[in-house]
Amino acid sequence: MAFNKTGGPEVLHLVDLPTPTPGPDEILLRVAYAGVNYGEIQHRLGDFGEPEGETVTGLEAAGVVAAVGERAAGERAGAAVSAVSVGDRVAAYLPDGGGYAEYVVVPAAFAFPLPDALDLRTGGAAALVLTTAYGVLAGAARLAPGDTVLIHAAAGGVGGVAAQLARALGARAVYGTVSTPEKAAYARAAFGYDEVFVRDDFPAAVTAATSGRGVDVVLDPVGGPTRLASLDVLAPFGRVAVYGEAARHPDLQLPVLPLWKNNRTLTGYNIGDLARRAPETLRAHALNALSLAAAGAVRLDITEEHDLTDAAKAHRLLGEGRNRGKTVLRVDASSSLLPLQRGPASSSPSGV
Template sequence: MLVHAAAGGVGSVAAQLARSLGAAAVYGTVSTKEKAEYASRFGYDEVFLRDGFPDAVREATSGRGVDLILDPIGGPTRLASFEALAPFGRVAVYGEAARHPDLHLPVLPVWKNNRALTGYNIGDLSRRDPEALRRHALAALGLVASGAVRIDIMAECDLADAAEAQRLLEAGENTGKAVLRVGR
């Protein structure tokens, strides 16, 4: 498995979740060397700089590629992700952090190389199947409660400072999870 934004809030948890579910190898991508050092604390086999990651993944997997890529980035990163997939691998989209225009995905290469694209949107799931969202949340929180997964809170902001917290997220300057304090 490969996780883009491996040093972010989701990325710092994703490797741990994958390990607890039996993943044999977990790789990540990040934008800087500093973020690679941070992400390596969460169980990644290797963390690559995002530039040139398909080649790095193929090298790390002896040319096979990975079965699953988690992508909150979008744009060129999402398109390049298809180059790092093993047969029957899939790219799972759960965000659009880079705010690139939507992809015009050529379908023939996806089909001819046995690849897939899927999505996970928590807002849609909460509206259309809240019970499924509940099950997913309880399973994930159970792993946190058991100690199998650790959430690394790197920033706490007062609710009044939500705009600054959002700015940090949009600028890609964060590592780990940023949380807003509500009340005391």
């Protein structure tokens, strides 16, 4: 499913493209499931630039390794190539997109072996959201045992796993905000929040819930007025960790003095920047998060599954805020039933 011009969900259409070939430090993934994320809406809308010909989006996928490229000489990333073989099941983060397709080339550093306890459907929903949730908590927000956490968009893909990861990393209390009472009830039941508030009046609710202290960490993918109000509910040395701009508000122009005078911190997490400048850190976050999911500490709640050809419908529901939990696209579910035929790299279609 590709697009050759920016616009609404209707610009997504089915195309036939050549099967790509993995280069050095890359693998070819036969996709079973692909996750649906707000980043793909941004891609389709042109936030990442104009498309050049038929452009395939999709930032996370899971499937079976179909071919393995060469290990680049002298490159540390080559170790990741050595960690996977043809036939292995992997979850993959795709910094350049491509997951809405039967085959996609993946940087080997971002192909994460899928633990036996996790199926490919779960893996398709995991690589981006689990890595982001773990990274924003452990990396950007520096979550410490005993901290209290507030998570905006608490019923979404990242929000749902972030609540559980925060618990696993030692948070004492976890609160959330959502757009509707129905989503609040869902998030409480599905993800174990202490309390979930409708976002319109969350500062007063958080202040009351924490007896006036505020929270140590706020995770904010929303932006605009929500981000500004989040600073006011921080406890001393509290951190607002920004990792998205879902509401598409203009950027805030924040004075620095109130941060200093009120012992506040504003920090950020961007997985694309991490992929470019610290791929080993990103890989460590992903493997740690997948390990916690395999151990049962984190559950991905996949509430919707669509055929690849229904990608536009999935985008429409997500863009209108009617989603909850995680949505996946079923690309080639038969690959989840294939035997894991492990063999030497020379047996791969790439000829290496």
